[in-house]
Amino acid sequence: MARPEVMPLGGSQRERVRARLRSEHTVCRACGGVDLVIGDALFLGFVFHSEPTDAYMIGLTCANPSCPARYTGIRLRAREFLDR
Amino acid sequence: MDVYGFPAWLRVEHWINALFITLMVRSGIEILATHPKLYGRDDSRPGSEWARFTRKTMPKDKLYDTLDEEESYSPIISLPGHRNLGMGRHWHFFVAIGWVLAGVTYVALLFATGQWRRYIPTSWGILPQAWHDLLTYLSFRLPPHLPGEPFDALQKLAYALVIFVLAPVAILSGLAQSPAVDARFPWFLRLWGGRQRVRSLHFFVLLAFLAFTAVHLLMLAVWGWGRENSLMIFGHGDAPVGGLWVSLVIIAAIIGVNIAVTVWSLRRPRMVQRVLGAVVMALRRALLRPATSHQHYPKAAVAAQHRVNGKPPDSDTYKIMAVHDFAPWRLTVGGLVENPVVLTLEDLRALNTRQSQCVLHHCIQGWSSVGEWTGLPLRDLLDLVRPLPEARYICFLTMQDNGRDEPSAPGEGHFYEIIDLELAHHPQTLLAYEMNGEPLPIEHGAPLRLRLENQLGFKMAKWIHDIEFLSDYRLVGDGMGGWREDNVHFDMEVGI
Incomplete structure (x- = not known):
């Protein structure tokens, strides 16, 4: 059963997230792995009071099976990855 | 006269x-x-x-x-x-x-x-x-x-x-x-x-x-x-x-x-x-303690919008768990039990017993709402972990940090609530992971919250990640039986 707050990303959206990861040289914080699988997006702006109203968390999963903390994420604003 | x-x-x-x-x-x-x-x-x-x-x-x-x-x-x-x-x-x-x-x-x-x-x-x-x-x-x-x-x-x-x-x-x-x-x-x-x-x-x-x-x-x-x-x-x-x-x-x-x-x-x-x-x-x-819940509201009575009391954990750890549908989340159950366990959300869902109840929620503030809650009856968790004879209370520790997450509540520290073990045996005492047929929403306590249908809402801890069985609640926090009891002087026993 899918969690209604979580939004699946389309191909172009994933591409923008991937480009962002590359430009920032993002690696897994736990194991340093560079292979991060892009997952879904969670809208943070409404529910979390500290977040800007257009903030999202994009789920990232470290592809390294021996990584001690495979689940991570990156915070992006709507304009940084959503289609216009 | x-x-x-x-x-x-x-x-x-x-x-x-x-x-x-x-x-x-x-x-x-x-x-x-x-x-x-x-x-x-x-x-x-x-x-x-x-x-x-x-x-x-x-x-x-x-x-x-x-x-x-x-x-x-x-x-x-x-x-x-x-x-x-x-x-x-x-x-x-x-x-x-x-x-x-x-x-x-x-x-x-x-x-x-x-x-x-x-x-x-x-x-x-x-x-x-x-x-x-x-x-x-x-x-x-x-x-x-x-x-x-x-x-x-x-x-x-x-x-x-x-x-x-x-x-x-x-x-x-x-x-x-x-x-x-x-x-x-x-x-x-x-x-x-x-x-x-x-x-x-x-x-x-x-x-x-x-x-x-x-x-x-x-x-x-x-x-x-x-x-x-x-x-x-x-x-x-x-x-x-x-x-x-x-x-x-x-x-x-x-x-x-x-x-x-x-x-x-x-x-x-x-x-x-x-x-x-x-x-x-x-x-x-x-x-009031002996009053067990016998509520079976029709699904038509479920509120389109259920009010919220308490804001969700505003931490990156929680948000990352949420975006991964709480795959990284773990429930630790320990303290005075024979069989301490660590469970994932999938483990909880896979346990044989799954119960739904359509009930009226009573907030201590006076508002109410009808919702359908699905999850694991708490007594079944008791069967799994087997509390020791000296266990008398259950403490539900949550991921909500009130100092960080709830500007409208006076006080600091992680939210917790303690209930009498006796209440865990009530048939509608539930660890809910679904609400109204969908995964429990973030604002209502995802991934796991307590439902305690003969008590007021604040006892039903949300965003639970740890359950401890205790012999005495007075050594936890300020010793009054919960975060609200410690900080805003609510009563621990809230059948009214």
């Missing part, structure tokens, strides 16, 4: 009642301040209130919760004022116990002594007479007393209504707001038209008592303050001057008691919580 006289017991009861009514009204206003809106429907949908006693407006682009809607009223009208729901409740219930005991004694003595005749009419002829008396008052004249009686017909009817109708309605409409009573006897709540209608009725009772008191004082002034008070203080009307002065002293004393308990509550709330709580909690434990 003079059945229309003013015996000592009647006079003492009168003045005790006057004190109790002032405390009940002021503490009732304090309780109202915490959710200063009244509804006709049990979903308490924002914007659907028929009355509001606040000017606050809520944001549309951010989640707000019912703590943001609370009002802070002046101690002049509320006990103790300054947004102290915990204190208001302690006083309301403590005084209610005294008021009910005094009322039962009063009515028993009325019938034992024949004094009931002063209030209860024995002829329908009193109705046209009372109407005639009303017209007389409206023409600024005084109607005659009934032959040989202390009141005119209108007064007699008014007192009868207050004693035999208004007071019982006050008590019963208060009881009908108890989650334990409503969970055990849902028909009783239906009798009143629902949770929000009975809350509104309770408010009208408050207005009725205020109106009665105002007219009562006006009538005393009209009929002769000194003589009437002489009757109610000395038992005869022969000392109007004494009646005047002593009545002023008694009124000053009532005001003095109100000021004293207000100051005490504002300066030493923990002491008030312990002293009054000891009395009220013992009664609740004996009368």
Whole structure:
């Protein structure tokens, strides 16, 4: 059963997230792995009071099976990855 | 025996009642301040209130919760004022116990002594007479007393209504707001038209008592303050001057008691919580704890929008868990158990027992909502971990850090609540991971929250990540049985 707050990303959206990861040289914080699988997006702006109203968390999963903390994420604003 | 006289017991009861009514009204206003809106429907949908006693407006682009809607009223009208729901409740219930005991004694003595005749009419002829008396008052004249009686017909009817109708309605409409009573006897709540209608009725009772008191004082002034008070203080009307002065002293004393308990509550709330709580909690434990929930609301009653009390954990750890549908989340169950376990959300879902219940949620603030909750009955978790014989309480630790997450709540630290192990055996005590047929929403406690259908909402910890079995709760936090008990002086046992 899918969690209604979580939004699946389309191909172009994933591409923008991937480009962002590359430009920032993002690696897994736990194991340093560079292979991060892009997952879904969670809208943070409404529910979390500290977040800007257009903030999202994009789920990232470290592809390294021996990584001690495979689940991570990156915070992006709507304009940084959503289609216009 | 003079059945229309003013015996000592009647006079003492009168003045005790006057004190109790002032405390009940002021503490009732304090309780109202915490959710200063009244509804006709049990979903308490924002914007659907028929009355509001606040000017606050809520944001549309951010989640707000019912703590943001609370009002802070002046101690002049509320006990103790300054947004102290915990204190208001302690006083309301403590005084209610005294008021009910005094009322039962009063009515028993009325019938034992024949004094009931002063209030209860024995002829329908009193109705046209009372109407005639009303017209007389409206023409600024005084109607005659009934032959040989202390009141005119209108007064007699008014007192009868207050004693035999208004007071019982006050008590019963208060009881009908108890989650334990409503969970055990849902028909009783239906009798009143629902949770929000009975809350509104309770408010009208408050207005009725205020109106009665105002007219009562006006009538005393009209009929002769000194003589009437002489009757109610000395038992005869022969000392109007004494009646005047002593009545002023008694009124000053009532005001003095109100000021004293207000100051005490504002300066030493923990002491008030312990002293009054000891009395009220013992009664609740004996009368309301055994009430098990038998609620089966139809799915059509599920609220389209369920209000929120408490904001979700505003941490990256939590947000990352949420975006991964809580795959990284773990529930640790330990403490005084034979078989401590660590479970994933999938583990919980895979356990054989899965239970759904459509029930009425009672918030301590007064709002309500119907929701369908699905999850693991807590007693099945008990079967899995097997509590040791010395385990008596269960502590639910959550990911919510109040200092960080809830600007509208005073206090710091992670939210936790402790329940008596006995409550875990109730059939509708549930660890819910779904709400209304979908994964439990973030604002309602994802991934796991407690449902405890015969208690008030704040005991149903949300965003749970750790469950500990304890022998004593007094060593946890400030030792009062939960975060709200520690920080805002709520009661631990909240069947009402």
